[in-house]
Amino acid sequence: MTLEWKLFADLAERAGDKRVSVDVTAGDTVGDALEALVAGRPDLEERVLDGDGELRSQIHVLRNGNNVLVDEEGLETELEGDDELALFPPVSGG
Structure with a gap:
């Protein structure tokens, strides 16, 4: 099956698009x-x-609007x- 990632801010720039489709199979995880x-x-x-291949702590991953x-x-x-x-990348501002 194909699922679509929505990417925000600089993550979209780095991926080259705001929406990126990926192929996954039954039983796959986030x-x-x-x-x-x-x-x-x-x-x-x-x-x-990060350098160990782990998700950076400031990155937010959502599935159906819920932070996984x-x-x-x-x-x-x-x-x-x-x-x-x-x-989502970290959000900052004032």
């Missing part, structure tokens, strides 16, 4: 979809993952066919 997203996009991968790191099972959250995924 982490699998994230790996598919950053594959072949080194600028995005560097911004989203807070409201669900983190990157191990299993995907469903109609999921909407979103990736």
Whole structure:
């Protein structure tokens, strides 16, 4: 199945688009979809993952509007066919 990531701010710039589709299969997780997203996009991968390949603490991953790191099972959250995924950088301003 194909799922679409919505990317915001500089993440969209690094990926080259605000929306990026990735192929996943039944039983895949949000982490699998994230790996598919950053594959072949080194600028995005560097911004989203740390040197150990772990999600940077300031990056927010949402599935159907819920922060998977807070409201669900983190990157191990299993995907469903109609999921909407979103990736947000830290928000700052005044």
